Amino acid sequence: MTPDDPDRQSADDAATGDLFSKFDALIAERQALLDTGVRDPFGIVMDEVLSPTLAMIKGKETILLGTYNYMGMTFDPDVVAAGKQALDDFGSGTTGSRVLNGTYQGHKECEEALKAFYGTEYAMVFSTGYQANLGLMSTIAGKEDYIILDADSHASIYDGCALGNAQIVRFRHNSVEDLDKRLGRLPATGGRLVVLEGVYSMLGDIAPLKEMVAVAKKHGAMIAVDEAHGMGFFGPNGRGVFEEAGVEADVDFVIGTFSKSVGTVGGFIVSNHPKFEVLRLVCRPYVFTASLPPSVVATAATSIRKLMHAGDKRAHLWKNSKRLHKGLRDLGFNIATPEAQSAIIAILLPDQAQTVAMWQALIEQGVYVNMARPPATPAGMFLLRCSLCADHSDTQVDQILERFKAAGRAVGAIG
Template structure:
C-alpha cells in the first residue's frame, strides 16, 4: 500500500478531521431517513414580496425571514440601490482603510448617527463581523466579559477571538449577573454584553436594571439590538430606547439584515476615542467593504425607518394576534406574552419539529426550524418572525395552517 492509500485508509479513523461532526451527520441523516425534506436547505425559487415567495413550486407565506419592517421591496430603497449600482459599479474591491470607502459608506454612517442620535457610527460588512470586531478589539487578554449564557454565536466568537475571560450568567438573571461582576479582580477591564431581544425565544432583556448594575460596578456596556432595531422604542432604536437607558450604553451593535432589509452590520457609540477602532479592529481592517448598492439601500432604509411609527404599530398588532391565536390553539410558546416580532413555538423533540416544519411548508408556510445547540435548554423550536407587511388576513391564514399541521402531526 502506498503512502496515499495509507492516508485514505486512515482518513475514516482518528485522522479524519470531519469525525467531530459525526453526531450532527447522524442527526441529519435520521431526519432525512424519515422522509422529511431537509429543513436546513430550502431554496426560494422566486421572491414575490417581503411576505411571500415560491418555494418548491408553491406560493408560500414567509414567516421566518427577520424582515421585520418589510423594507426589502420598498420602492425608494430599491431605486437607491439601482442608482448606486449604475454610478459606482458592483463593488469596492477593497478594505475601508484603503480604497473601500465610497461616499455611500459615509452617508450610511451619517444615517446611523442620525437614527441613534450618537456621535460615531462604524459600518461592517456583516452583523457577525460587527460583534466579532468590536468585542475582540475592546476586550482582550486580562479583561473580563460578563455575558448572558444565551448570547448569539457572534458574541461568543468575539470573546474567543479577543482572548478575554468570558464569564456567562444565567439567561436574563439580574442577580447572577451582579454576582459575577463583583467577582472580577480589582483593576481589571470589564465589559457587560447584553441583547435587547434574544433571537431564539423572542424574549426581551431587563436592560434598565442590568445596565444600572453594570455601571455601578464600573463596567462598560455593549448591547446587541439586531432583533429590536426599527421595531421597538418610540423611534425604533430598540430596547435600550424603550427602557430609557440608551445614553448609558457605551456601544450598540446592530445589523442591516433584519429591519433594514439588506446586509451588513454596524456599531454606534458616543465614546470620544471610538474612531481609533477603524485602525485597530481586524475584522474591519482586513475585509472588503460593502458594495455601493448595498450601503445605498441601507442608508435609504434607515432614514425611512425614522418615520416608521405606523409600520411599528401594525407589526405589534400582528405579533399580539399571532401569539394569542397560537396560544389558544394549544401550542407551547417561548414567552407568556408577545415581547417582540419573534414568536417561538416549542416542539416536543427534533423529529416532531421537523415533521411539523414540513407539514407547514406543504400548507404553504415557511418558518425556521431551530435546534440544539443553537437553542436554549436543548429545545427544538419553530421560530416565527413577523413582518410589518403581513396583513391581518395573512395572520389568520397562518393560524389555520398551524392548526391543521399541528393536528396532523399530533403536536396539538
C-alpha cells in the same frame, strides 16, 4: 471495503486522520432524517421572492414567517431605486478594505444616516453584523480585562470573545441577580464590558435592560447592547429595546445589523465615546475585510432614513405579533414567552420528531418557519421560530393561524 459499509468507513477515517470524522454522528443523523422523506429544513430554496411576505417554494406560493424581515423594507421602492442608482454610478463593488480604497461616499452617507437614527456622534459600518460583534469583542478588551456576557449570547459575540484575549465571565440568561453577583466577584483591576442583547433571537424574549444597565454601572463596567432584533420597532424612534428602557445615556456601544429591519446586509456599531474612531485602525474584522458594495450601503442608508418615520409600520407589526401569539396559544401550542415580547414567537415542541413533522406539515400548507434544535438551542429544546413582518396583512395572519391549526392537528401537536 464496500461503499455501503459506514462502520468500516468511520474506522478507516479515524485511522487516516480524516478531519471530517468528528462530524460523523451529525452526518448520520441528518441522513436518517432525510431518509424519512421530509424536506431538508436547513436547505430550503426560495425559487422566487414575490414580496417581503410571500415566496415561491417548490412551485407553491408560501407565506414567509421566518425571515427576520421585520419592517418589510426589502421591496420598498425608494430602497430598491437607491441600490439600482448606486450600481449604475459606482459599479458592483469596491474590491478593497474600508481603510484602503473601500470607502466611497455611500459608506460615509450610511454612517451619517446611522448617526441621525441613533442620535450618536460616531458610527462604523461593517460588512456583516457578525463582523461588528466579532470586531468589538475581540478588540475592545485585552488580557487583563473582562467581558461579562449573557449565557444565551449570539454566536458572533462568543466568537468575538474567542478571537480576543479578554477573560470571559458568563451569567445566567436574563438574571439581574447573577449579573450583579458575577461583577461583584471580579478583582478591582482591569476593565470590564457587559454585553447584552435587546431581543434574544431564539425565544424572542427581551432583556431587563433597565435593571441590568443599573447593575453594570454600579460596578463601573462599560456596556454594549446588540439590537439586531430590536432595531426598527422598539422605542419611540425605533432604536431598540435600550431606547424603550430609557437607558440610552448609559449604554456605551450599540451593535446592529442591516439584515433584519433594514432589509439588506451589513453591520454597524454606534457610540458617543470620544475615542471611538480609533477602532477603525485596530479592529481586524474591519481593517482586513472588503467593504460593502456601493449598492448595498445605498439601500441601507435609504432604509434607515425611512425607518425614522415608520411609526405606522411599527404599530402594525406589534398588532401582528400580539394577534399571532394569542391565536397560537389559544389553539393549544406551547409558546416560549407568556405574552408577545417581540416580533419573534417561538413554539416549543417535545422532541425532534414532532418538530420536524410540524415543520414539514407547515411547509406543505404553505407557511415557512425556522426549525431550531440543539446546539442552537439549550439541550433538549426543540422549537419552531416565527418572525413577523410589518407587511403581513390581517388576512395573512388569519391564514397562518388556520394552517398552524391544520398542521398541529395532523401531527398531534395540538388536540
